[in-house]
Amino acid sequence: xxxxxxxxxxxxxxxxxxxxxxxxxxxxxxxxxxxxxxxxxxxxxxxxxxxxxxxxxxxxxxxxxxxxxxxxxxxxxxxxxxxxxxxxxxxxxxxxxxxxxxxxxxxxxxxxxxxxxxxxxxxxxxxxxxxxxxxxxxxxxxxxxxxxxxxxxxxxxxxxxxxxxxxxxxxxxxxxxxxxxxxxxxxxxxxxxxxxxxxxxxxxxxxxxxxxxxxxxxxxxxxxxxxxxxxxxxxxxxxxxxxxxxxxxxxxxxxxxxxxxxxxxxxxxxxxxxxxxxxxxxxxxxxxxxxxxxxxxxxxxxxxxxxxxxxxxxxxxxxxxxxxxxxxxxxxxxxxxxxxxxxxxxxxxxxxxxxxxxxxxxxxxxxxxxxxxxxxxxxxxxxxxxxxxxxxxxxxxxxxxxxxxxxxxxxxxxxxxxxxxxxxxxxxxxxxxxxxxxxxxxxx
Numbered sequence: 247x248x249x250x251x252x253x254x255x256x257x258x259x260x261x262x263x264x265x266x267x268x269x270x271x272x273x274x275x276x277x278x279x280x281x282x283x284x285x286x287x288x289x290x291x292x293x294x295x296x297x298x299x300x301x302x303x304x305x306x307x308x309x310x311x312x313x314x315x316x317x318x319x320x321x322x323x324x325x326x327x328x329x330x331x332x333x334x335x336x337x338x339x340x341x342x343x344x345x346x347x348x349x350x351x352x353x354x355x356x357x358x359x360x361x362x363x364x365x366x367x368x369x370x371x372x373x374x375x376x377x378x379x380x381x382x383x384x385x386x387x388x389x390x391x392x393x394x395x396x397x398x399x400x401x402x403x404x405x406x407x408x409x410x411x412x413x414x415x416x417x418x419x420x421x422x423x424x425x426x427x428x429x430x431x432x433x434x435x436x437x438x439x440x441x442x443x444x445x446x447x448x449x450x451x452x453x454x455x456x457x458x459x460x461x462x463x464x465x466x467x468x469x470x471x472x473x474x475x476x477x478x479x480x481x482x483x484x485x486x487x488x489x490x491x492x493x494x495x496x497x498x499x500x501x502x503x504x505x506x507x508x509x510x511x512x513x514x515x516x517x518x519x520x521x522x523x524x525x526x527x528x529x530x531x532x533x534x535x536x537x538x539x540x541x542x543x544x545x546x547x548x549x550x551x552x553x554x555x556x557x558x559x560x561x562x563x564x565x566x567x568x569x570x571x572x573x574x575x576x577x578x579x580x581x582x583x584x585x586x587x588x589x590x591x592x593x594x595x596x597x598x599x600x601x602x603x604x605x606x607x608x609x610x611x612x613x614x615x616x617x618x619x620x621x622x623x624x625x626x627x628x629x630x631x632x633x634x635x636x637x638x639x640x641x642x643x644x645x646x647x648x649x650x651x652x653x654x655x656x657x658x659x660x661x662x663x664x665x666x667x668x669x670x671x672x673x674x675x676x677x678x679x680x681x682x683x684x685x686x687x688x689x690x
Contacts (some may be wrong), residue, residue, distance in 0.1 A: 255443065259508040262444035263451050264514070277456020283449020284513060290439045291518045294432045296391045298521045299542045300403045301429030306538035307346045307407025308422040315649075316407070323540045323645050327548040328584075330637065333484055334553035335583050339576060341476045342561030347469055361468045400542050424534045436521040439461050440509075447512025452681025454514075454624045468532065469562050470625055476554055477633045485550075485640045491652055496640070498661040502526065503639055507632055514624060516631040516638075520545065523639060531653030532638060532646040540645050546640035551633025556601050563605070563615045575608055 251257050270277030307316050341347075382397045384390035390398035410421045486496035500507065503526055506519040520541070527537045560579050564571050571579075583604050605613050619626075646652040 254504050255440070258444040259447045259505070259512060260289070262448035263508065263512050266451030267455050268449040269448075270452040270457075274456040277452035277540055279453075280449040281453035281458070282666055284446050284451075285449075285451060287439075287442060287446020287449070288513055288515055288518055290442070291436070291521075294435050294439070295517060295520050296399045297432045298429065298436065298524070299399050299538075300391075300406075301425050301432060302524060302534070302538040303400060303403035303542065304407040304410065305422055305425045305429060306535040307404065308410040308418060308425065314450070316404075316535065319536055319539050319645065319649055320543065322648055323543055323641070324547060324650075326641055326645055327544065330484070330488075330641070331548060331550060331553050332584060334480060334579055334637075337484075338476060338554040338557035339561065339580060341472060342558050342565075343576075345472060346565055347472050347558070348562035352566075352568060367426070370528075372390050397546050433521060433525065440522065443509050443512070443518075446518075447509060450513050468558070470621075473555060473558055473626060474629050476558060477551055477629050480550060480554060481633060481636050485637060488644050492640075492643050494643065494657055494661055496636075499639065499643075500636065502530070502661050503635070506635060510635055511628055512630045514627040514631055516635045517545070519635065523635065527639060527642045529656075530558055530643060531656030532642050533649075533651035536646045536649055536651050537642055540642045544641050545634075548635050548638055548641050549630075550637035551630035553583065554633065555630050556604055559601055559619065559626075560604055560608075560611070564611050567612055567615050569611050570621040575610070579604060579608060 252261075266277070266280070269280070381395070384393070384395070384398040384402065389401055410418055410425075412418075413421060462504065474610050481500075482496060487654060489496040491500060506522050506526065509519050509522075510516050524537050524541050527541060528534055557579060560583075561571075561576075563569075601616070601619075605611055605616065643652065643657070
């Protein structure tokens with residue numbers, strides 16, 4: 247029995263995280279030295295992220311006879327992302343206003359180490375709307391793969407997919423088949439790399455505890471606890487409601503992607519499981535076309551955890567530095583955060599850069615105060631990545647159902663751990679969707 251449990255990847259990752267915490271707490275120097283293990287795992291995953299996204303999106307578009315449906319899916323995805331992301335921003339703002347998180351700290355920004363946040367503020371200064379839009383276009387075709395920029399890869403994939411789709415039937419089928427075969431190779435590489443996930447999770451967690459210590463978490467525990475609680479409520483209530491409408495339980499969905507969640511917990515990066523989560527979504531009955539467009543797009547435009555963090559942390563710094571904000575300024579924070587949150591990838595620390603960009607428009611809040619968050623940002627990054635991953639998974643199912651490309655029978659079977667005929671192939675209009683009030687109840 248024990249051997250069978252130990253053979254499961256998520257159990258191995260969980261044990262690795264526990265051991266990493268212990269090593270970092272007992273032997274801080276040794277724990278901090280484990281950082282290369284976590285970094286190496288993320289680098290291995292990043293090797294194949296761009297090719298996997300490119301091949302998946304190209305094959306999905308090229309195999310669709312009606313090219314207009316691809317644009318329709320993209321528009322629906324962006325509408326969904328904007329609505330749900332705005333909810334996340336508002337929730338973070340309301341929680342901060344309700345609990346006044348940060349009040350009583352009485353921080354004097356003049357005593358903060360401004361050099362500690364210099365790299366983040368410099369990155370934030372470059373984060374304008376125009377610069378962000380221009381950055382979507384790579385300098386060269388292969389430059390997008392070299393830099394690993396998901397938006398650039400997605401841009402190239404869409405163009406290439408439409409180009410293949412416009413070819414004569416025989417040429418289109420040959421090209422699409424070649425791309426599909428290539429994607430299978432890269433998914434095979436992912437399957438090999440994921441086997442060392444426990445080592446990566448151990449290294450990343452040992453470094454976090456060893457370098458920053460448990461004290462850094464406890465000293466600002468109120469903000470960390472509020473953020474984790476707010477994110478949990480967002481997942482259970484907001485995403486849970488969306489799941490209920492789509493006919494599945496959010497708790498069963500979380501259990502379904504538990505391996506990916508544990509890897510993200512260890513690495514603090516949702517990008518470390520991008521290829522796996524795409525396969526998992528197809529296994530739920532979502533069509534490859536919707537998965538190929540929605541999931542990669544969501545990594546830049548559907549960052550629920552990052553959105554909650556930005557408004558909550560901004561208000562925390564305002565209260566901590568005794569900076570009074572008017573309702574107008576709070577609305578400005580909300581509107582600016584809606585822009586700066588877009589394009590922040592799942593890479594560790596990206597949320598901190600977007601927070602610096604948001605603060606830059608409210609000069610009343612001393613940007614030097616960001617220095618007090620550096621010690622706990624690693625812990626916050628884990629929650630951001632976990633919430634972002636769950637949000638993107640739920641979005642994929644929701645948009646698949648909205649598009650009529652979700653197999654409800656396969657969805658229920660997968661979430662209950664049951665085999666289903668034709669797993670991984672979404673069936674459009676072949677299985678009627680249940681009525682909202684009659685059967686859109688969480689699976690028991």
